[in-house]
Amino acid sequence: MTEQLAARGVTQVAGVLLDIGVSSPQLDQAARGFSFSKDGPLDMRMDTTRGETAAQWLNRADEKDIREVIFTYGEERFAKSVAAAIVDARGREPFGTTRQLAEVVGRAVRTREPGQHPATRTFQALRIHVNQELEELEVTLPRAAGLLEPGGRLAVISFHSLEDRIVKGFIRERSKADNLPRGLPVRARDLPPPQLTAIGKAVKPGEAEVRRNPRSRSAVLRVAEKIGRHPHPNPLPRERGNRGEGAR
Numbered sequence: 746m747t748e749q750l751a752a753r754g755v756t757q758v759a760g761v762l763l764d765i766g767v768s769s770p771q772l773d774q775a776a777r778g779f780s781f782s783k784d785g786p787l788d789m790r791m792d793t794t795r796g797e798t799a800a801q802w803l804n805r806a807d808e809k810d811i812r813e814v815i816f817t818y819g820e821e822r823f824a825k826s827v828a829a830a831i832v833d834a835r836g837r838e839p840f841g842t843t844r845q846l847a848e849v850v851g852r853a854v855r856t857r858e859p860g861q862h863p864a865t866r867t868f869q870a871l872r873i874h875v876n877q878e879l880e881e882l883e884v885t886l887p888r889a890a891g892l893l894e895p896g897g898r899l900a901v902i903s904f905h906s907l908e909d910r911i912v913k914g915f916i917r918e919r920s921k922a923d924n925l926p927r928g929l930p931v932r933a934r935d936l937p938p939p940q941l942t943a944i945g946k947a948v949k950p951g952e953a954e955v956r957r958n959p960r961s962r963s964a965v966l967r968v969a970e971k972i973g974r975h976p977h978p979n980p981l982p983r984e985r986g987n988r989g990e991g992a993r
Contacts, residue, residue: 781864897970
């Protein structure tokens, strides 16, 4: 963002919107390797010109590392069974397609929530790991906030609890004037001022929106404003319900 804006002579902006969900075309195109319901190469890279594919990583990673990725990023309670099944299966035939992985995971996951494919959490975890999505988010948030002019808004739409936790924590930390341990001999006037202030509460899609767009059901929108002497000319209400139509 910084480089692209600087090339256009822009150093500050009135707002930044980060929609950090995977796009529907990426999920729907089997060739991208994100789908467990359509057979395709087990790739999962957002940028297919660089980095290791999901298949390459699965075919070489230790069972412990596979288990930790699936448990941490997919919050899969059967991560141990899935990792063991993956290592066993690749010993007979290296992974190359999404169908191979979906079938192996499907046999390893004993129960699943109604309407959810047993490979959902594992595929999600591998996608997050392959693309370093959480690390990218942690790098992007301070850069985006740094581009805001006083009164500018940062809006972030996340689709996963781990992502939302990072966004919520970032806004909370940047809203504090004092991040120092208690008891230090520092005067209040010597502390740096807070950089952001949260605007309202988290906004989630309403029932009508979920009916129109089922993929919006897990979306969470959080908004923060850059603190400064020039407030935004059209401020959002400070208190908003969490059943609005704000998430896409």
